[in-house]
Amino acid sequence: MSALVTYALAGRTVTGEEFFEGIAGGGRQLAVQQMTTGIESVSCDAHGGHAQVAEIDQTPDGFGFTISGCCEELIDRAHLSAASFREG
Numbered sequence: 001m002s003a004l005v006t007y008a009l010a011g012r013t014v015t016g017e018e019f020f021e022g023i024a025g026g027g028r029q030l031a032v033q034q035m036t037t038g039i040e041s042v043s044c045d046a047h048g049g050h051a052q053v054a055e056i057d058q059t060p061d062g063f064g065f066t067i068s069g070c071c072e073e074l075i076d077r078a079h080l081s082a083a084s085f086r087e088g
C-alpha cells in the first residue's frame, strides 16, 4: 500500500549563489532539466517507487520543486538530490 505524498519546496531556493553564477548566460533551463532528471532518478528502497517532479516554480531567486512520491522518506531524499546539485 502506498499513499501519494506531496511535499512542496515552493519559494525556497534550493541552490546556492555559486550555482547561479555558474549557470548565468542561458544555462538555467538546462540546469532545471538536470535537476529534474536527478530528482526523478531517486528511488525508494522500501517501496520501489520513483520520485516525480509534479511542478517547477521558477522565480528570480531560484527554483521551487514540488515533488511527489510514495512516502516522505523518498521525497526527502529527492529534495537532497536537488539541493546538492552543482553545475559542472
Ligand SMILES: [Zn+2]
Pocket: 044, 045, 046, 047, 048, 049, 070, 071, 074
Ligand atoms: Zn516509499
